[in-house]
């Protein structure tokens with residue numbers, strides 16, 4: 001099986017993504033770096049291109065994407081605006 005190597009733009013770590021997983025990705029999906037937990041938005045599938053998501057988080061419960069406030073970042077806590085789920089941000 002082919003493995004796609006994606007270099008994290010944030011920590012320069014190589015992420016190995018099995019082709020079978022990659023085939024399920026779509027533009028607009030988010031990949032999380034195993035090494036630094038940076039969220040990478042898939043902007044293009046071929047060639048693979050990513051964009052680092054800045055102060056954006058995804059609710060682990062309902063998967064809504066939302067912007068983090070400075071207060072969220074400071075306290076490493078965020079509350080999903082959609083379902084109200086509060087969770088700890090990984091740093």
Ligand SMILES: [Zn+2]
Pocket residue numbers: 008009010011012013033034035036037038
């Ligand atoms: Zn990384």
Ligand SMILES: [Zn+2]
Pocket residue numbers: 059060061062063064080081082083084085
């Ligand atoms: Zn939610």
